[in-house]
Amino acid sequence: MRLIGLAVVLIVSLILAVPGPEAQQVGRVWRMGVLSTVHAPALEDAFRQGLQERGYVEGRNLVLEWRFSEGRDERFAAFAAEFVRLKVDLITTVTNAGAQAAKSATNTIPIVMGSSVSPERIGLIASLARPADNVTGLTLNTGPEIAGKLLQLLKEVVPRVSRVAVIRAAGATSGWFTESGTPVREIDAAAQGLGLTLEPVVVLRPDDVVSVFAAVTAARAEALLVELSGLAYVHRRLILEYAAKQRLPAMYPYKEFADDGGLMAYGVDLKDLYRRAARYVDISKCVGRVNCSRVLAG
Numbered sequence: 293m294r295l296i297g298l299a300v301v302l303i304v305s306l307i308l309a310v311p312g313p314e315a316q317q318v319g320r321v322w323r324m325g326v327l328s329t330v331h332a333p334a335l336e337d338a339f340r341q342g343l344q345e346r347g348y349v350e351g352r353n354l355v356l357e358w359r360f361s362e363g364r365d366e367r368f369a370a371f372a373a374e375f376v377r378l379k380v381d382l383i384t385t386v387t388n389a390g391a392q393a394a395k396s397a398t399n400t401i402p403i404v405m406g407s408s409v410s411p412e413r414i415g416l417i418a419s420l421a422r423p424a425d426n427v428t429g430l431t432l433n434t435g436p437e438i439a440g441k442l443l444q445l446l447k448e449v450v451p452r453v454s455r456v457a458v459i460r461a462a463g464a465t466s467g468w469f470t471e472s473g474t475p476v477r478e479i480d481a482a483a484q485g486l487g488l489t490l491e492p493v494v495v496l497r498p499d500d501v502v503s504v505f506a507a508v509t510a511a512r513a514e515a516l517l518v519e520l521s522g523l524a525y526v527h528r529r530l531i532l533e534y535a536a537k538q539r540l541p542a543m544y545p546y547k548e549f550a551d552d553g554g555l556m557a558y559g560v561d562l563k564d565l566y567r568r569a570a571r572y573v574d575i576s577k578c579v580g581r582v583n584c585s586r587v588l589a590g
Contacts, residue, residue, distance in 0.1 A: 320353060321353050321354065321355060322348065322353060322354050322355070322381045322382075322575045323354075323355045323357065323378065323379075323380045323381055324354065324355070324356055324357065324380055324381060324382050324383070324384060324573070324575065325357045325359065325371075325372075325374075325375035325378065325380040325382070325383045325384070326339075326356055326357065326358050326359065326383075326384045326385075326386075327359055327361075327368055327371055327372065327383065327384070327385045327386070327387070327390035327391075327393065327394060328358065328359070328360050328361070328385075328386045328387070328390070328522070329360065329361050329362070329363060329386070329387055329390075329522040329523065329526075330360055330361075330362060330363065330522065330523070330526050331360060332522070332525065332526060334563060335386075335562055335563060335566045336358075336566075338562075338563040338564070338566040338567040339384075339406065339566040339567065339569065339570055340356075341567050341570075342566065342567035342568060342569065342570025342571065342573075343570045343573065345567075345570065346570055346571065346573075346574055348570075348575065357375065357378065357380060359371035359374070359375075361389075361390070363462075363499075363523060365387075365389035365390075365393075368389055368390045368392075368393035368394075369393045369396065369397070371393070372390075372393040372394045372396070372397035372398070373397050375394070375397070375398075375401070376397050376398050376401065380401065381401075381402075381575050382401065382402045382403075382404060382573060382575050383398075383401055383402070383403045383404070384403075384404045384405075384406050384569070384573055385403065385404070385405055385406060385408075385429075386405075386406045386407050386522065386566075387407075387408075387522055388408055388409055388411065388414060388416065391403060391405050391408060391411065391416050391427065391429075392414070392416060394427075395416060395425075395426075395427055398426070399425065399426055400426060401426065402426050402428075403426055403427045403428070403429075404428060404429045404569070404572055404573045405427065405428070405429025405430060405431070406429060406430060406565075406566060406569040406573075407429075407430055407431070407432055407562070407565055407566070407569070408429060408430065408431045408432065409431065409432050409433060409520055410431065410433060410436070411423075411427075411429075411431055428572065429569065429572060430565060430568070430569055430572065432520055432545075432559070432560060432565075433520070436468050436476050436478040436479050437478050437482075438558075438559075439468045439478075439479045439482070439517075439519075440478060440479055440481075440482030440483075441558060442517060442543045442545070442558050443456070443479075443482050443483060443486055443488060443517065443543070444482070444486065445543060445556060445558055446515055446517065446541065446542075446543040446556070447486045447487075447488065449541065449555075449556065450514075450515055450541045452514075453488070453514045453515040453541065454487055454488060454489060454514060455488070455489050455491065455511070455512060455513055455514045455515070456483075456488050456489070456490055456491065456513060456514070456515045456516065456517050457490075457491045457492075457493050457507075457508040457511050457513030457515075457516050457517070458490055458491065458492045458493060458516075458517045458518075458519055459493050459495060459504060459508070459516065459517070459518045459519060459524060459531065460473075460492055460493065460494050460495060460519045460521070461494070461495045461519065461521035461522070461523040461524060462494050462495060468519055468520075469492055469519075473492040473494070475490055475492075490517075491508075491511040491513060493507045493508050493511065494507075495521070495523050495524070495527070501527050501530050501531075505534045508534075508538075508540075509538070513540065514540075514541075515540060515541045515542065515543075516531075516535055516540045516541070516542035516543070517542070517543050518531060518542065518543070518544050518545055518549070519545065520545045520546075520559070524545070524546075525546055525548065525562065528544070528546075528548060528549050528552060528554075529552060531549075532549065532552055532553055532554050535554070535555075536553070541555055541556075542554060542555050542556070543555070543556050543557070543558065544556065544557040544558075544559070545557065545558070545559040546559045546560065546561075546562055547559060547560065547561040547562070548561070548562060548563075
């Protein structure tokens with residue numbers, strides 16, 4: 293059985309009452325810094341496609357400065373500081389940690405979150421409706437309630453399940469768990485209401501997935517839930533192979549998991565999200581403005 297649901301994506305746009313890409317400065321080459329965790333070629337290509345649709349082409353009028361933390365979020369601060377020294381026109385981030393580092397480094401360079409998770413809960417923006425300052429972009433979910441929906445769907449498909457292992461990324465800020473690994477109130481209530489016990493299992497490093505699988509096995513899990521994170525996306529095929537080998541019913545947070553053979557997914561299509569993110573990275577509309585965002589309805 294495959295169930296693919298589309299999570300709500302709240303859009304905080306950079307749409308302004310100024311000319312579109314057809315009115316870009318002639319001969320101007322824009323420089324954008326991009327903070328990411330690890331290489332994800334399919335997502336990077338989708339982002340480039342979206343930029344091309346807006347009139348920005350690498351090698352012609354755009355330079356993309358990619359920086360990858362390789363799972364070490366502490367590296368983002370140095371990368372963000374480097375972007376400030378390079379005087380990039382705009383910074384794009386794809387994780388909360390990257391966005392936090394960028395925001396700490398500058399309050400003048402526009403920052404676009406290509407994807408984020410509950411950014412208002414960790415102080416990245418004032419609110420989803422009115423982000424303020426120099427940060428805007430896209431969010432993957434509206435809060436921890438989404439995890440309760442994933443658990444509900446999992447329980448409907450596998451009614452007898454009672455013990456669920458949760459694969460997490462170290463430092464993940466999805467809002468599903470506290471820093472100590474305790475489920476937040478909304479998820480704890482959802483799990484209890486469904487008669488489920490959650491066993492958080494942390495993905496320690498990008499190259500350390502085997503130990504996570506051992507922890508899932510040790511937890512005697514009857515099902516698997518994967519938390520929102522870039523590391524989970526990158527390692528999705530290993531996770532899918534493990535779940536299939538162990539015959540563990542699993543719920544995944546991104547559509548690509550189901551596309552690659554997973555049982556169920558309830559979440560966004562990341563390729564489409566990255567392509568759409570380029571719409572809010574319309575550099576010519578944002579450069580020189582600190583508060584360059586407003587809400588796009590619909």
